[in-house]
Amino acid sequence: MPDVDVCVVGAGPVGLTLAIALRGLGLGVRIVDRAPAAKREARALVLWPRALEALDSLGVAGILRRNAVELARVTIHGRGRRLGELTTGWHRSAHNRPVNIEQHDIERLLCAELAGRGTEVEWDTEVTDVKVHEDRAEFTLTRPDGTAESGTAAWIVGCEGTASVVRDRLGIPFEGRRRTGLQVVQGNAHPEWPLGEQQGHGHIFLARAAPSSPSRCPTGRTASSASATTPTPR
Structure with a gap:
């Protein structure tokens, strides 16, 4: 046995x-x-509605939500100006918004x-x-x-x-392949900016070199990830 x-x-x-x-x-x-x-x-950083639904079926979504910040809207910026805004909550689910945790x-x-x-x-x-x-x-x-x-x-x-x-x-192969020249960096900080620190309000900054997406964490800090692609040597 x-x-x-x-x-x-x-x-x-x-x-x-x-x-x-x-x-x-x-x-x-x-x-x-x-x-x-x-x-x-x-x-x-983000748990999306479908993941929360699956976790709810296991009885653990509640504890995660209580330790998370619901993400209600995301403002998109580019070239020093506000380009638009995305809102959440349209998903037909008991967990209709993503959460930051x-x-x-x-x-x-x-x-x-x-x-x-x-x-x-x-x-x-x-x-x-x-x-x-x-x-x-x-x-x-x-x-x-x-x-x-x-x-x-x-x-x-x-x-x-x-x-x-x-x-x-x-003997099961890993059929994916590594993305060469891509770097993703994430860190936590208390930003000093005029955008405020509203709960449930995230931002996306579009940039050719390194776009970033800072968003408020339950701890009060702001988590931000940035990605950049470097040319592959020939």
Whole structure:
């Protein structure tokens, strides 16, 4: 018999959401991640209505919304002037507006929700090998001190991104390709500008070199991401 029903590899938003869904079905879940702890740096910012609907079906949308800022409108700027405005709320859903909540806060809240359902994330634990059989999957876990542990699960799911050990061991190719010359930078700040700091009001600044999209966070800071493409050497 396998040690656990499902082993989830990767404790990002996808892995955590899957683990919560599986626990809701009464399955035994083990979730591991090679990172030493949950993320703290700025990353993705917006949860869109369809994602909130899916999370609502798992019973976790409420806690995320209570820690988020509803995004009601976005003003678009270009060449030093206001070009127009986008409004939200037209989507026919109980979650008809996107919300601003940063990825590390999403992960923190989902970790707490999962722990409340009886499963803690095993940090600093890397899956270094996987062998799949007809009735189970065998996996090897390695920790920073070099100690290794073997385990079995009825199912193993790789949610650890592009450098997936699970996918590699199963021979599943990553069919995407890297976008060369693209840089995306995100950070948090308290801006000093004449635009104000209204809750639920975001901005998009169009620029050829590096367009940016600052928006208010629940913490009171403004998160901004900017992307730039550099020419690829010939």
